[in-house]
Amino acid sequence: MKAAVLTFPGSNCDADLLWAVQEIAGQEAALVSANTEDLTGFDLVLVPGGFSYGDYLRSGAIAKFAPVMGALKTFAANGGYVLGICNGFQILTEAGLLPGALQVNTSLEFICEPEPLIVANHQTAFSNQYAAGQTISLPIAHGEGNYYADPETLASIEAHQQVVFRYAENPNGSLNDIAGLTNEAGNVLGMMPHPERAVEALLGGTDGLGVFESLIAATKGAVHVAN
């Protein structure tokens, strides 16, 4: 698997993702500037967490105008796998690659804590190495992770089984406890929890490895993925 880790000015989890994919999952990966306009040759594009462009207008609102976004839309439209984590999730919703939006947490506070999650759909490119209904623990670290979509959109998301991860103890007010969901085609996932922060026992857990192992399996065509 060959992964591109996008770096926007202000991204701060790009190096962490690169480390997780390269050093821990043992895959080929490269940092790719948001000024790039070409993503050919990659199997997976990772959109990292952080505060792109300071998150100064709305989270992800300025990043969606970055030069790489056109190429990313083409990449996704052609069925390439895209994973947006935290600010990456926010960017994907702002760019229209995922439905809904992320609002400020109901506590109005930034929250950094390990959070129990339930694998709601284990038949995706991003979750096929987990068991159905499995509970895993991944850290969250965000101030705006409160998932919102209008009722019709939400109904459609549920009808198409797009929800991949749900919070077991909803920390931020997300509708339907949504922690991570795919687009309808199933090749783009956005999630607020950080799988790249849970890949080493030394740092407190390895529950996040499953996301990367699932993608490795999916890009090899080794698993059947629904949707």
Add this chain to the structure above:
Amino acid sequence: MLQTEPTPEQIRDQKPYLQLGLTEAEYALFTKRLGRLPNYTEVGLQSGMWSEHCAYKYSKPILKTFWTKNERVLMGPGEGAGVIAIGEGKAVVFKAESHNHPSAVEPYEGAATGIGGIIRDIFSIGAKPVASLDSLAFGTRFDAHNQNLIDQVVAGIGGYGNAIGIPTVGGEIQFDASYQDNPLVNAMCVGVMDEKDIQRGQAAGVGNAIIYVGAKTGRDGINGASFASAQFSKEEDADRSAVQVGDPFMEKLLTDACLAVTQKHQKALVGMQDMGAAGLVSSSAEMASKAGFGMTLDLDLIPQREPGMTPFEIMLSESQERMLLCIRTGFEQEILDLFAGYDLDAVVCGRVEAGHQYRLLHHGAVVCDIPVGLLTDAVPTYTTTPKQPARLAHPAPDFTPTITDIDQTLRALLALPNIASKRSLFKRYDAQVQTNTVIAPGGDAGVIRVRGTHRALAMTADSNGRLLALDPEIGGAITVAEAARNLVATGAEPLGITDCLNYGDPSKPEVYYELQASAKGIVEATKVFNTPVISGNVSLYNETSGVGIHPTPMIGMVGLITDLDAITTVAFKQAGDVVFLVGATGDDYNGSSIQYLQNGAYAGRLTGFDLTQEKAIQDKMLKAIQAHLVNACHDLADGGLAAALVEMGTANRLGIKGSTALSAAQFFAETQGRFLAAVPPAQQAAFAAQMGKDAVVLGTVSDGEFVLDLADAKLDTTIADLAAIQEEALAWQLK
């Protein structure tokens, strides 16, 4: 509109420098050394450079007594931050800084810019910032003002640190009436670098370029704003503010760009320094002075955010996120191009000159032409004749608690703000970004692994103002000892310290006594623990209406772990482990939480601390951890054995079942030099042999019951009950 600046003669006669904090004697000394009357700009520069913040007029004689060098120190005080070798070619860089007054005025931005400033100090040395810690102190009266202050300080620290992507891995939040009107906001940053990349803030080599990079210069944070703004009409004045706003996005770009310069453009780089206190003048004058050269700056080239800024304002602005670099002739474009790649504004604004003159040009005129040493080295130092405060001469009689209901007492103790869990506050900090955090906030110390090595760093920030108020010398030594104890409990060997000295008005004989006595205690302890002071800052005049804070030196200590498998945390891991109490327990209650709980105040002399004994216990404990004999370890501090046992149990809801010869009162004693250790049964004999008479078995870890037979009482409850109080008490009190 602008009025003309006062002439040198008007300055001499009308003495506007008094409003800038200069004395008549200081002005006279400057004038005499200069050989002529200084102009308005020059007096402004003098006021900034001769301030306590830049010149340490009162604290220098004290700071000179600090022990600052051992075999591992690569760079001591005097630069942006200190550097210590940690092996495998790597070095750790750290420093702490106070932002007390700005945070009291504008809590969010005050705290945020405090974080921003200390981060720049770290990367100016060439180190990648890898962790931050904060030591915060607030008043005990949780009125609306104080609640907002706490909320906004925490929000500001998170707002900056989370955005720039540096994990906050530790620190402390304490409450004492002494800080009600004078909160303390001390921030510490830790960086890691290759030893070979260390660089200094110097401007050497005739003709080399001075490059300004980062945010534009505005009228924010100008020293002596009253004087400066006297030039403006009232209406304009209403639209001005001295508050500095932090821009973590800019700082992230600045960090990455400056590290690229130190790592990949070493041929070009002569020196680099942050524009901190007294902004452009302090960074440029210090860089020239340290290198023994002169400098000329053209102020028309300095990027400015507002029109019509005077040389005084440009030089003394404390706008954030700005750096000054000295770059070898011929490499200017290479560096400007690099910064452009990060979307940063950078300009060549001056040159290094032969000789020692510091010259500023503005609109074609020379507005300052003085020997640079006059700004950096001519400052007089002051000492006050110390006088022991009356309260220390006649301490209150020794306190002994009366425990009639140990269960109720324990519950009340756990709900004290200083004992209760601070999780509701520190969960607002990103503790894991950079994915190196082994121990996040809530442990005895934060621990991060060092990529590319088999090493980890432990770090803590500690202060004990309430103990120093009772005895500054012993309290100062205890603060160092407790910091070391925190590190040892994680399996780390203490390396060195940084400090923030937070005190009242040093011209008062009693405050000066506190400063001197506590420094004595700190120096003695740093030598015993082999932890030199490599950096720090001083915050004086923490007073409101003539009442000062407790003498509060904040000690930031960093330790080294060379075996990642030996890293030990506070939490009990499994039922059946044997719980040892390490170190002797005495009847030491003065200054303790149980005294505060029962009497509402801390009083008496300090007992129960022996530096030699403390060091011996810590050495033994560290050896046992390094030998992999220990499953969990926790140092005993506030709340003594009682609080520590509960704190070990909360994470996994594991309790204790045991008995001890200690009395109910001693359960709450705060004798120094103690640890709790949970040891797997298979290692019990080895641990006992290693520790000898310094460790006694207290009991075994239980599935949830919390039962302890004391000499004169029996505690019989559950960890779930106690944990609920400890975890929720503070959040309840702050709502």
Add this chain to the structure above:
Amino acid sequence: MYKAKIFVNYKQSVLDPKAEVIKHTLHRLGQDNVQDVTVGKYFEVLLEGAHDAVAAQVDTLCDQMLANVNMESYRFTLEEVSQ
């Protein structure tokens, strides 16, 4: 009944990092004639009472709560509205 339309902005001497980034991005998108950007907050508050009393009241609530006068300035308009 009056509707107060309240605008709160940073004072001119205070750095506004949000506005700087937005301006820079607009330039990058080709909007070269954009000279300056200000980011502020906008509030609408409905109040019952006489014009002058309401004006004084709005001034007070801006000064004490809606704006941080350490670093922000505010202005407002009052508009008479029916229920």
